[in-house]
C-alpha cells in the first residue's frame with residue numbers, strides 16, 4: 001500500500017479499496033476525469049476528501065468563489081471513503097480536560113462550539129437530500145476495565161458542568177440488557193447524539209452538491225509540485241499546469257512525503273484497520289443481544305471501535321500495520337476478528353467479508369491545524385484530525401474557506417497556529433512503535 005512517509009508521489013490510477021462502503025454505495029457521481037490541459041483559476045484545492053469538498057462548497061456558497069478541485073485518485077479515495085462512519089462531537093485527540101488545563105475555559109468552550117458546528121453542518125448538508133444510511137443516534141464509550149469507569153464518570157461530569165451536555169452513565173448489566181452483551185464492557189457512558197452513517201455515500205452527496213454548484217473536480221490528477229511564480233502559484237499535474245492565486249492543501253494523511261515545506265514533516269500518518277463481518281443470523285444476534293446500532297468505542301489507549309450496520313453486519317476497527325508495506329497482511333484483520341470474538345463469544349464462528357485500512361493523520365500536539373502557511377499569503381491547509389475528522393473536517397473546510405476569502409475566524413489554537421514540526425522526523429515510526437508497545441502495556445495493566 002502507498003506509504004506517505006516513504007513515497008514522494010501518490011499513484012493516480014487507483015480504484016477505491018475493496019471496502020464494504022465501496023460495495024454498497026453505487027457509482028461515484030460524474031466528475032471531469034483527468035485534467036488534460038492547462039488551467040487558470042482563482043483557487044485550486046488539492047484533495048477531494050471531506051475537507052477539500054467542504055472548503056470548495058463554502059467558497060462557492062458563501063463567497064461566490066468557484067475553485068477547481070484536483071484529486072489524485074477518485075473522490076473520497078482517502079480517509080473520507082474508508083472511515084468507520086462515526087459522527088462524534090469532537091476534534092483531534094486532545095481531551096477536553098487537557099484543553100481546559102492548557103488553554104483555559106473560554107478557549108475550550110470555543111473549540112467545543114466549533115465541534116458542535118461541525119456536526120450541525122454535516123446534518124445540514126444531509127438534509128439537503130443526501131441519502132447516507134443514517135442510523136439510530138447514540139454513541140457508547142465503553143470502559144474496557146472496571147477502573148476506567150472513574151475516568152468516564154469524570155468526563156460525564158465535566159461535559160455536563162462545562163457544556164450542559166448530559167450523558168448517561170451505564171452499568172455493565174444495563175449495557176448487556178439494552179445495547180449489546182460485550183464481555184469486555186465494564187460500564188459505559190452514552191451520548192445521545194453520536195451517530196453512524198455510510199461515509200462514502202456522504203462524500204458522494206457532497207460531490208453532487210458541488211456538481212449542482214458547477215464546481216469542477218478533476219480526478220486521477222495528482223498535484224506533483226507547487227511552485228510560486230510572482231504573486232501566483234503553478235500547480236503541476238501530469239498533463240496540465242494549473243495557475244492559481246490561492247492554493248489549498250487538503251490531502252491530510254495522504255499527502256506525499258516532502259510535498260511542500262508548509263506541511264512536510266509535520267504529520268504522522270498512522271494506519272487504522274477495519275473489518276466487516278458477514279451478516280449476523282438471528283441466532284447470532286440473539287446470542288450477543290446485539291440490539292443497538294449506536295456507534296461504540298472503548299477506553300483503550302489503542303482503541304477498538306465497532307457498530308452494527310443496517311444489514312446486521314458488524315464493522316470492527318482498531319490499529320493497523322505500522323508501514324504501508326505491512327498494510328495488506330491479513331494478520332491485522334485476523335487480530336481484530338479475534339478481539340471481536342473475545343467481546344462476543346456468541347460469534348465464535350463469524351468470519352469477516354471485507355478488510356481494508358486507511359491513513360489517519362496525527363499531529364505532534366494532537367489537534368488539527370487550519371492555517372494560512374507562514375510567509376505564503378496564497379497557501380492554505382487544513383489537516384491533522386487524528387482519526388476524528390468526519391464532521392470536524394467539514395467545519396475545517398468552512399474555516400479554510402473563510403481564510404481563503406480573507407475573513408476572520410475564531411481565535412482558537414486550531415485556527416491560529418501552524419502545524420508544529422516533529423523533532424527528528426525520521427524517527428516518527430520508531431516513536432509510533434514505542435507508543436504501540438506502551439499502549440499494549442497500559443491497556444493490559446493500567
Ligand SMILES: Cc1cc2nc3c(=O)[nH]c(=O)nc-3n(C[C@H](O)[C@H](O)[C@H](O)COP(=O)(O)OP(=O)(O)OC[C@H]3O[C@@H](n4cnc5c(N)ncnc54)[C@H](O)[C@@H]3O)c2cc1C
Nearest residue numbers: 047049050051072078079080083084086223251358389390
Ligand atoms: C479506518 C479509518 C476510520 C476512521 N473512522 C472515523 C470515524 O468513524 N469518525 C471520524 O470522525 N473520523 C474517522 N476517521 C478519520 C476521517 O475519515 C478523516 O479525518 C477525514 O476523512 C479527513 O478528510 P480529509 O478530506 O481531510 O482527508 P482524506 O479523506 O484522506 O482526503 C485527502 C485526499 O487528498 C488526496 N491527495 C493527497 N495528496 C494529493 C495530491 N498530491 N494531489 C491530489 N490529491 C491528493 C488523496 O487521494 C485523498 O483522497 C477514520 C479514518 C480511517 C482511516
